[in-house]
Amino acid sequence: MKRVLWPACWMVLFTAVRAAQVEPGLPVWGEGERKQLESEGWVAGALLLTDEPVAEVPEKEPETPLDVAQPTAEEIAETEAPSSDIPEKFLPAYFGERPAGFLADPQGLLGQVEAKNRLNFLNYHAGDSSIDLFVYLFKGDQSIPGEVREEELVERFYSEGRPAVVVFYYMGAPQKSVMYLSPSLTDVVSSAEQKRALESSVMQAFKDVDPAGQLESFLIQMSIRIYWMERMMGGGEVPVDEALLTVRPPKPQKTKPSVLTRMQPLLEPAKPFVAPVAAGIGLMAAALVSLSIMRRRARYRFPDFEVEPRLGGSHAAGIGAVISFASASVPPASQRDQVPDYLRRA
């Protein structure tokens, strides 16, 4: 019986193992299954589950270069570095004469409305202040020609008439702006103050993003700073814009009352006792010091008693203690009971 059962068992086991080893086939679309799904609507993963062969990607034909003349190196350099010069035709309007208005924008960098608003503001400032503010507008990438000397220009055009602050402002690049004062102001307003005025105006300008807004903020701040310059001319003091100073001046002393001042009401009744208490403390300190000195100088004597010699020792038999410092694990406390030698050796 066993002979029949064992091979049968083995056969069953072998078949099961073989069956487990065979991988199941991939699912295949049944007839009509796809059509049914498509009729129901959108099929998820329809692109992947398609049985249709994927169309091969056609190879791109190599592009034939157009028969156009290539730019020369000079032309490339010219286009890459746009000219930063102010067109010549505008130079007389900028530097040839004193501008008619407070805003000199011959290039028309501001729109009409913007230009009108800024001019209105500058006019308003001129009406409100004894110092005029003249603004020359340039593009951010432009630079004043080398042959133009700004100081000389300001001196030439602004020596007469009301004192003026002249600003060469670069649209979109307020940090490039330069400021000059008419000769009547240069002696009164320090260069440090000029620098602070310009820096604070530039910082205000940077709070805006668009160039027109930057100009507006710049002018408002400059107008404020000019007000303080006026005050200076009148003998006043110019406030220091702390945020702009690299080295900050010491903070003004707060008038917060000191601890002593606050405790004054409490100390007042104790005033009559201060002198006696201080004297007492002094006396105590003196007494302590003299006591310590006396202690240092003190001489101690012992009464001389007759002591009978012991163990034949003519001078000493006062056997004191012995201590071992061989190990930290044997502290003095454990050595207090002095053991006889013979016990120690044992």
Next chain:
Amino acid sequence: MKCPRCVQRIHRAAAQCPHCGFSIADADERFGGEELRLRCLTDSAGILRRGDRERVEAAMERVGKQFPQVFVAVYTGSLGEVANMRQFGFWLLNRSAFEDVPVEKPNEAGILLTIDPESKAAGMVFGYLLDPFLEESDTFECLSRAHAYWLEERYADGIIKALAHLEGILRKRSRHARKDPEHFQRKVMPAAMMGDLVRRIRSGHRGASAGEIENAEVSP
């Protein structure tokens, strides 16, 4: 009072230990009978550096100044066995002549600190002058103060600490002795005198009781 060999209590005037028979003769036999000439600070073991020596000498001098009758000596050397430390100290203080100690200060007034850096042991002995005023426990306290320093081989620091503590103890005992000298005298009083004292006390009591009886008879 204890025997330096067996550390058993001995009688005040015992010529030799009643327990082990130890006497100075035994110590002489062991360490030599002739007198030694030493300086107060003898660093035979070479454990003190130059700066250390000065500090230790200053501490020793301070004790000498405060207690004009007393002097301190320090001896460092290799003695071999730890067990001999007591006997060696006893022998050294009896047999040494300290060159730099004034003549008016005999060895009876000495306090000797011996340190053996090899066997890592230290001991303190004192002369008969301080016998009534110092106890074994006092010297043990002094050595205990130095223990932590000596563990780290800071010998000078340990000595200075021990001497500073000794100063405190001696000051206290000196003041006490000035107020109540009898307290200390009784400790070293010869047995014969003690016997007399006992007799006198007893007779005093007897006299007093007799007087009381007489008074009782007189009174109506």
